[in-house]
Amino acid sequence: AQSVTQLDSQVPVFEEAPVELRCNYSSSVSVYLFWYVQYPNQGLQLLLKYLSGSTLVESINGFEAEFNKSQTSFHLRKPSVHISDTAEYFCAVSVWDSNYQLIWGAGTKLIIKP
Amino acid sequence: EAGVAQSPRYKIIEKRQSVAFWCNPISGHATLYWYQQILGQGPKLLIQFQNNGVVDDSQLPKDRFSAERLKGVDSTLKIQPAKLEDSAVYLCASSQGLDTQYFGPGTRLTVL
Numbered sequence: 001a002q003s004v005t006q007l008d009s010q011v012p013v014f015e016e017a018p019v020e021l022r023c024n025y026s027s028s029v030s031v032y033l034f035w036y037v038q039y040p041n042q043g044l045q046l047l048l049k050y051l052s053g054s055t056l057v058e059s060i061n062g063f064e065a066e067f068n069k070s071q072t073s074f075h076l077r078k079p080s081v082h083i084s085d086t087a088e089y090f091c092a093v094s095v096w097d098s099n100y101q102l103i104w105g106a107g108t109k110l111i112i113k114p
Numbered sequence: 115e116a117g118v119a120q121s122p123r124y125k126i127i128e129k130r131q132s133v134a135f136w137c138n139p140i141s142g143h144a145t146l147y148w149y150q151q152i153l154g155q156g157p158k159l160l161i162q163f164q165n166n167g168v169v170d171d172s173q174l175p176k177d178r179f180s181a182e183r184l185k186g187v188d189s190t191l192k193i194q195p196a197k198l199e200d201s202a203v204y205l206c207a208s209s210q211g212l213d214t215q216y217f218g219p220g221t222r223l224t225v226l
Contacts, residue, residue, distance in 0.1 A: 009154075034214070043118075043205060043217040044157070090156055101170070102215060104156030 006105035021076040023091030032094035118218035132194035139208030149205040
């Protein structure tokens, strides 16, 4: 069965420090990869996605993620975090299993320390 | 472009009562999803519609949950009767194709 693993349930980091949120998936077929962000008491918002082409994708607010097929990873990075980045981040993988399904990770809470 | 709308935003009921949630997807989006998100977990797909037909409802507890999407636009999700373990956020999402799903703000259900 397909699965998505987010190894860290919480990541505390100081403001203006770099951060990496890890995501690994298990799939032997081609996938689409997503990072969604959920701010407190809000719904999920798409942060960035990989469908094809360049393996490095960027968001408008400074996050980037790199698709690594050999390591089946799609880690999310930001060189300098801000207090406004406090949120929960979900990695998701879209795979074909009689229908395109979105398989979700358990989420990583990013905690920014002032 | 208006986003996915959901109502109500919050609902508190007692166990064994019934409750209904409403979702209006983004205009033109053929696919609509209902998810259940329990605190501390990722979303769990309950049901997926393509237009007004059900594509996947394998994880919907059909003895108490039901959903419909009349006319292929709005959708309602109902729980009857509710149990304590149904306390969660219920998320509606829609998509035009096979990639990006757009989410509504969710309905936070508390069952006492």
